[in-house]
Amino acid sequence: MSISTVQESEMPSAYGVFTIVRTRVPAEGTGQFVLLAAGRHPKCRLVSAQVVATIYSTAADVIAIEHDDGVNVATATASATIGTPVAMTIAPADSRGAVFARDEAVMMVASTQGNAANATTVQATFETVN
Numbered sequence: 462m463s464i465s466t467v468q469e470s471e472m473p474s475a476y477g478v479f480t481i482v483r484t485r486v487p488a489e490g491t492g493q494f495v496l497l498a499a500g501r502h503p504k505c506r507l508v509s510a511q512v513v514a515t516i517y518s519t520a521a522d523v524i525a526i527e528h529d530d531g532v533n534v535a536t537a538t539a540s541a542t543i544g545t546p547v548a549m550t551i552a553p554a555d556s557r558g559a560v561f562a563r564d565e566a567v568m569m570v571a572s573t574q575g576n577a578a579n580a581t582t583v584q585a586t587f588e589t590v591n
Contacts, residue, residue, distance in 0.1 A: 477503070477589040483569055484582040486566070490586040491574045496526065496585060497567035501565070505587040507534055507559040507567075510549035513582045515540040520575030524583055534559050536537060536572075539581045549585075560590060 483496055512524045517539075526535040526549065535549040553559050561567050569583050 471483040476591075478508075478586060478588075479505075480584060480586045481567075482582060482584050484515065484524065484569070485564075485569070485571050485574075487579045487580050489571070489574075490577075491571045492542055493531070493553075493568045493570050494525070495566055496569040496583070497561070499529065499564050500560070502563065502567070503589040504586075504591065505561050505589050506561050507551060507561070508535075508586050508588050510551070510585040511534050511546040512537045512539045512549060513546045513584070514541070514579065515582055516578060516580035517540050517543050518576040518578035520573075520579075522571055522575045522579050522581040523573035524581060525570040525572055527568045527570050527578075528555075528557060528583060529568055529583055530570075531570075532557070533590065538573075539575070539579075543565065551584075
């Protein structure tokens with residue numbers, strides 16, 4: 462029996478799926494937070510994401526997933542109802558789309574902290590691409 466090599470062109474464009482979960486904890490504030498560190502993930506595409514308020518007080522958090530240079534890929538405003546998931550809208554703002562290179566960090570951004578007591582969880586699902 463012989464083993465043949467597989468050419469890159471013969472590989473499926475998406476061949477693996479993984480999910481990352483991160484929670485913005487109370488009083489963490491606004492700004493960028495690393496969801497996936499550069500060089501610690503394969504080249505991948507964001508295929509779905511959602512936000513869930515786990516603690517809510519007076520106003521909802523606004524969360525985004527961005528390229529490491531600050532260009533938005535997906536956004537959502539968390540629900541005012543604890544435990545209710547809200548799908549993020551994937552609408553990439555530039556030609557890279559929702560694809561993240563291996564050497565690029567994937568960032569979670571709290572653009573609005575609805576209240577310092579809030580905690581919001583982001584669940585993001587990616588597929589690897591070649």
